Amino acid sequence: MTAVRVLTWNLQGSRGVDIAAVAEIIRGTGAEIVALQEIRKRQVGELGSALGMDEQWWVFKHWPVVGRPEGAAVLTPHRLIATGSVVLQRAPFWSWRRRVVAEATLSRDGERFAIVNVHLSPHDATERRDREAGVVIERATTNSPVPIICGDLNELPGGPAYRTFVGAGWTDAWLAVRGEADEAAGATNWTAGPRVGRPPTQRIDYVFAPPGWLVEGCIVAVEADSFDDAAGLSDHLPVVATLRPPASGSGA
16 A cells, blocks of 8 residues: 555634645645645635645535635545545534534545544633544544544644544554654644744644554644744644555555
């Protein structure tokens, strides 16, 4: 089985998306599965066109009324053969506290890969995140192929959702490659306050490899000298992981 490269990025789409700049960053990573959070459907279409990723799946999260609906999306140049969604946290359709999962299975030269794109409840909702992660794992352990899990967990390593994923056998790609000593370099999000002029402060965005998969690489896809430019695109940075399924094909 050949490796697959996955990118996750919370794009804060309600504030607009610089399609050209975002596409340039994604294109430079060579990612073939792109999982996005806080993204509008039209933005997904524009970004897919810029990247040449015609296969797209967008899931409604909430409609803030004053702007267009936001959601989660998966983009790929490969054929999507199955898609689905799950509501993790119910709330009125206009509430930003509503939480969803976007699920997709794709086919690449006869190999099948599945991905689960999550955006869990915010930092103050520890118990909700724990329940949401449990729902994700319950589905992930019964679905075939066993999915890659990625997205914005809204919590630091060691939090309840993180422990649920790792405890079920999924591997934190950054930790597998870089180790705990390199946590600061893996920061993907700025805490409150101005973003320009300071590096991101916390690691809350992840790619988790399914049980039995090999993690060949994981990077934050923006160099430190470009943080100020990236800070103008979103309050998150993209994470890219290169993952290889087991030779037995149990991941396909």
